Amino acid sequence: MANSSLKIPQPSPRKYLYLPPSVFWSIRQEFPKWLSLLLVGIALIVPLLLWTAISSLNLVPPIFLPTPAAVMNAGIKMFAEDNLTLDVIVSSTRVLAGFIVAGIIGVPMGLAMGTFYSLDSLFAPIVGTxxxxxxxxxxxxxxxxxxxxxxxxILIIMLGVVLYNAIMVADAVKFIPNEMINVAYTLGATRRDVVFKVIIPGAFPSILDTLRVNISGAWNFLVIAELVASQNGLGFKIIQAQRFLQTDKVLFCIALIGVIGLVIDYGLKWISQRLTPWADQIHH
Incomplete structure (x- = not known):
């Protein structure tokens, strides 16, 4: 009877919480175009204003941080007197050549590693080391x-990128659901059909994204490549200006590489959207 007097606590009714609507903190939902452009402007303008204020007030000596105007004037002078256009063409050609070779080697290697466990076991120890x-x-x-x-x-630039191409492409292939492969076999596909009609088309959007991301690595290795007895190129110009403490020229060449990289990135993104429009639909 004593046990019957004990009251077992009953769980309280579950309260359902409803998230309030949010524009700024929405997760993978529609985002206003005007707000996106505003945030892009803030991200670009605020650092430039801080740089202008710090350098104009001489909070940092000009030899370490020249004003944006001084950097622009140095760049205009380099284009007019130092034939900087030729350096841009030479560096872009080196990066393009090294990146193409890295793609020719890295993409098929990544496809092979992601598709066949045998080749993954063969190449993974080498690539990982x-x-x-x-x-x-x-x-x-x-x-x-x-x-x-x-x-x-070209070899230096290629070595800096090729293995990352292989690893990222292999990971993209491994994310293809096994159900797609099994369905292809059920419909009578051969291994060749699975590779060329299921795996490669399924991984193609990710391969394009991999190339778009890793081309930045090719530009990062440009300065290292142009240390090797170069007489021209943006990396050569940076090294030459650094020796004479010409910080304005160094900053301009670095900013120029960033602008070129940004143009290439948006160009590859545009190509990717045209070649694989279904990828954006899946993501959204």
Missing amino acids: VRYMPVTGFVPLIVIWLGLEEPSK
């Missing part, structure tokens, strides 16, 4: 093997 080795450590060997001409510079 070599990608931690600094490319700068190979520069003396590359000079010995290829000399000081263009092939050595």
Whole structure:
């Protein structure tokens, strides 16, 4: 009878919480175009205003941080007197050549690793080991093997990107659902059909995104590549200006590389949207 007097606490009714609507903090929902443009403007203008204020008030010596106007004047002078246009063309050609070679090698390797467990077991130890080795450590060997001409510079840029292409493409292939492959086999597809009609089309949007992301790595290795007995190029100009403490020229060349990279990024994004319009529909 004593036990019957005990009252077992009953769980309180569950309260359902409703999220209030939010524009700024919405997760993968529609976002106003005007607000997007406003945030882009703030992200670009605020750092520029801070730079202008700090340099104009001489809070930092001009030799370390010249004003934006001084940097622009240095850039105009470099285009007019130092033939900077030729340096832009030379550097862009080197980056493009190294990146194309990295794509020709890295993309098929990534497809093979992501598709076949046998090739993943074969290549993964090599890729996983070599990608931690600094490319700068190979520069003396590359000079010995290829000399000081263009092939050595292209090889340095290629080595900086190729393994990341392979790894990211392999991961993209592994995200293709096994159900798609099994359905293809059920419909009578051969292994060749699965590779060329299921895996490659399924991974194609991710391959384009991989190339768009990794081309920035090619530009990052440009300065290292142009350390090898270069007489022109944006990396060469940066190194040359650094030796004479010409910070305005250094900053302009760095900003110019950033602008070129941004144009390439938006260009590749535009191409990706035209070639794979279904990818955006899936994401949205």
